[in-house]
Every structure is written in structure tokens, then in C-alpha cells.
Amino acid sequence: MTRTNRLYCAIYTNGTQGATLMTINTWYHVACVYDMITQTQSVWLNGVLDGSSSATAYQDASGTTTIGAIYNSSSTVCFNGRIDQVRYESIAKTASEILNDATLYVYYSFDSSSLIDNGPNGINGTSFGNVTFTAGVVNEAARFSSGPYLYHTYSPFYFLGINNHPFSISLWVQPMKNYTESTLVFVHKLSGWCVHFLVINSTGSLKACLWNGGNVILSGPILPLNSWTHIGYTYSAINGIQLYINGTLYSTTGSITFSASGVPMYIILGSDKGFTYCAPGYGSSFTGTMDEFYLYSRELSASEIQTLSNP
Template sequence: MPYLGQGRALSVTAAQNQSFQVSTPFLNLASTSFTIEAWIYSTIVTGDNGVMGQCQCTSCSNQCFFFLIRSSKLYVGFTLNDINGLTTMTVNTWYHVAFVYNSVTKQQILYLNGVQDNIKSSSSAYQGTNGTFTIGSAKYYPSTTFFNGYIDNVKIETLAKSATEILTAASLIAYYSFDSPNPTYDNGPNGLNGSSINAGIVTGRVNQGIQFTGSSSYFQAYGFYQAGYGVNSNKPFSISMWISTSSYSSCAFVQMSTAYNGGSCFNMLGIWSYTGNAAQLVAQGYAWPAIYGPSITLNTWTHVSWTFSLTNGYRLYVNGVYFGTTGYYSYSGTSGVINWLQIGYSFTCSGNYISNAAFQGIIDEIYVHNREITATEVYTFANP
């Protein structure tokens, strides 16, 4: 059960003392800056639950690194030199967790879902010079504590990542630039590489883009846990891109589906044309709240961002400027599975406002986030 649709996650059970161990090569984190990140899904958050660790001496100051969930909050340290998280965590929920030690500023920093959860200054460096690195368990003073649940995408780097880098790792689901030499690859942190069907790579808004020419021309990628029609209801998301249409025809250019060949699906972004001589953007949320956007011009680049949060509902931005909102909106229906993303059109979906027809034109610079991006971020995407 990975956080993402691609690959697998580590499944561990505390009652069976399960963990993954890295003894060779030795992961040397002593006397240096480092960052550790992971996605975790815990079925127990009470008591002590060891996420990962490395220990030379359990009772010696700064010689035993531990990363725990303790009493529903993160707890990380080097033995007698530790930091507590401030946010209460819940069971059966995916979290992105990160710990940064900055040897220059002497700071320990905890992040939960890309947001700083606590910071400690005047912290001595970790001094452990031997010990197996464990994932799914951690030594805490004399005993070893184990994790119950899933751990995915563990990353260990000997540098102090910035808050912006941590937020990107936690919230950017995928980024498709459509640039050579691998135009269908995901350039974000998760490797959700896609495939193009009867679509070409041409000059785009930024470097190269992908061109669609008809009903059998589209781009498809898998692994979207939280993006408008995902596993859980009312979860925030954002999708942003550049489009340049070559036809004033009603069509869909973004849709989500439960299967590679359709299944249950819905159209998210499209173009509406009443006369065939003019067209406007239309954005549609799950259970059919919709916003009709401004008119668009043939063969002209337009930047579109469509965001959702339970507080603000759906919001549409065009060319970096806020256009409109549904206001507060809540939905309970979801697909219940990790989803497929289609760009350019692919399947006939149920839906009231966006036509089941193919997009003709070029699309570029697609960003998908698992949060509602800010107006400032939208403006930045629209002004590369």
C-alpha cells in the first residue's frame, strides 16, 4: 500500500519485531548537516513507535539517533538532545515527515506535511560513528521500539534542506514539463512517469510542450492519491498548466479516472463553445460545482490553475489572476482508489458542464499538488 500508485511501500508489524536494516554501507551522519524524509502511515500512534534510527550508544549523549511517533506526535533526537513535534497525528493517515539538522545554524527542525512543526536552536551535532540504520524501528534508551503500518519513499541526504524544498517534497504530486530527452517523465519528487498516445512534442510555453490532435491523442499517468477524485473526500488539491487551443470546439482537457481504460471518471477542466466562433474556459469539481471562465483566443497561451480546499471551495485562476470561486464546498463521494490522470481527453465521463470531446492544441508545464496553492504561487507559475 504505497502512498503513491507507483512501486511499493514497506509494511511492518511491531508484534513481529519487523524492520528494514541498512548495515552496509554505513550511513555516516556524524558531525554534518542532514535531512531525512519519508511518507508514513501508522495504525498506532499511542505510546512509542519507532519510525527509523541509528544507534552507537543508547545512553551516550548525541550517539543514538531516533525518529519516533510518541504519544501521537513526532519525537526525534540524538539522545539527551531531542525535539518534540507539536501537531497531534491520527491513525490510518498518510503523513510526510521530515527532520533537518543544520550543522551551521545548530538547529533541529521538524516538518509535518511540509509545514514546520517545531524548531530547536543551540543543538549539538549527532556523533554516532557506527551502527545499523533501521527503518520501521528505533532504539530509544535501553529498548527498541517498532512501527505498525507502512513507510514509503525514505530519503536521507547529507545537507540541510530548505523549508521550500521540504514543502515541495511533501505537496508536489507531479510536475510534467514535457521537455526532451524524457518528455513524459515526472520531474517532481515522486516519479509518476506518464505515457503519450498519438501526441507530439513541439515548442511549448517553456521549452517544449505536448501537442494533441484529436480523439485518440492524449497523455496519461497513474498514481494520484489526492487530486480531486481520490481516496479520501474533501482533501485539498491544485492543478496548474499552460494551454494553447487551436480549435473553438467544446472539449475536455483534464480528467481523472479509476482505471487506465476509463472505469469511473470525471472531467475537471475543459473548453465550452456555443457558436464555434468563440470559446471560454470551464472548470468543474466533483459532484458538479462549476465555474465558467473568461474567453480564450486561438493559438494563444493561457495559464489555468484550479484549486480546492474545504475552506475556500473551488477556485479558478486565469493568467495568474483570481477569476472566481464556488465558495465553501464539501463533497463526500470519492473514487476510493488511486487514480489516473488524462490530459487532452481520453474517456467518455459523466458530467454536466464539460463536453466529452478531444482537445486540439498544446499543453505545457503541468503541476499537480496535494494542497491548495496560494495566489502568489499561482502568479509565479503564470509568469515563468
């Protein structure tokens, strides 16, 4: 619940309030944790500790769970807003687990020949054409053969539509065709705004791209054919795009703005559906294999990228 526009968590008579003033029309990830061993209650906002206090446990035998309202003897107070992805777990989660819940937006392992999201949000992919599966860096990987691709039937990626919002992408790729223009990660809305976030040009050079009112193109290395390469792409307004290859920083733009669309976005892996005119002006279907795709709604650190490059 909220009190005076701050996050508030109460177990019977024990209450803990957050320090951050929340604003309307903004999505927040919120969490309340009670640790019976330390008898500590804490509230978390977007994966960051926002308040904590000592609290004794509420140990009633039964009760009713209500979402979106508070009942008392004389009235009902309803929440005015939107709620999504509500979970109860009978453990006291750690700081790293809460940060992961709050910021790991989607994770495709491609294991068990599946496009299921292995992250916390259940944003499963859909295949256009025959996406097949083969041995990957970790268990199985998805194979794209100049036509098939992974897409979504709705636009779940709200933060990619917000100006200057940080994000990070991590994946393994293995190109398996003579060098040609091909799309790895394509971000778009239904019409208009679209960018090839990660694309390979006709000489095999990797490009990390963005839009700030004009094309932002950061050059990477030539990706070797038939070999696995780990790619890390992070963005924040302060650091701009930082491109990592096999866990090592390869190039950076320095500070740049991100001019987003203003609406939740779609992502396609392995194609641009023919929208080759979108920034930077080239793309097309990818022929090769992809594994361990992660998308975060925050800028990962160099050490976090290094960890992802060593599964």
C-alpha cells in the same frame, strides 16, 4: 519515529518532538532537519514546522540505517504502518523546499521530449497514442492531436479521493483547432466516479468543474486559438473553486464541499477516453499544446499562482 502519536526526531541523545497528535490510517509527509550552522533540529508535518529545539551534532564515522524499526541491545521495536518515498539529503532544507516536497505532487515540464515527473514523487506519465513535443512556454511542450493523451498505469492521486481535500492545478494550454468540446484534465477511478476538472465547451469557453453530489461548473473565458493561456485552478472547502487566468483571479464559486470517491484516483491529460457522460456531461479529446503542468495537494495562494504564470 513517533512517540505518544507525535512525530519525534532524535540524533543520538538529542530529541525533538512535534506538537501535532497524529491519527491512524492517515498519510502524513514528515521531515527531520538538522542545521549544523545554527545547531537547530526541527520536525515538519505536511510541510509545516511542528517542533524545533537546539541540538549538538552527532559526528560518528559510520553507522547502519534501518527503516521501519528501532534496534537496541535487548529488543526491536517495529513500525506498524506504511512508509513511502524515503529520502536522505546531506543539506539542511529550507521551509519552502520542505513545503514543496510535501505538497507538489506531480510536475510535468515536458522538456527533453519526456513525460517524466520533475517533482519529488517520480509519478511518470505514459502516453496513449503519439504524444509529440514542440516549442513551449518554457523549453518544450506536449502536443495532443485529437486522440493521444497522458495517463497513469496505477492510481497515485490519493488526496483527490478524500472529501474536501484541498488541491491546486496549474498549466499552460494552447488550443489549436476550431472550437469543440475537449478535455484538459480528467479525474476518475476505474469505474463510476469521474469528473472533467478542466474542460472546454463547444464555444471555446473554459469550465472548471467538481462534484458535490451534483455538478459544480465554474465558467471561465473563451480561450484564444493558437495562443498560450495560463490556467490556475485551486480548491478548498472554505474558498471553493478559484479559477485564475494568466495569474489573475477570474471567477470563484465561494465555499462548496467536494464529494470525492473515497479511493485513490487516476488523472488523464488531453482526453476522457470516451467518458463524455462524466460531470459536467461533455468532453472528448483535446487538440492543442500543453506545458508546465503542476498538481499540488494544497490550495495555492494568489501570489503562488501569479508566480507560476510568470515562469
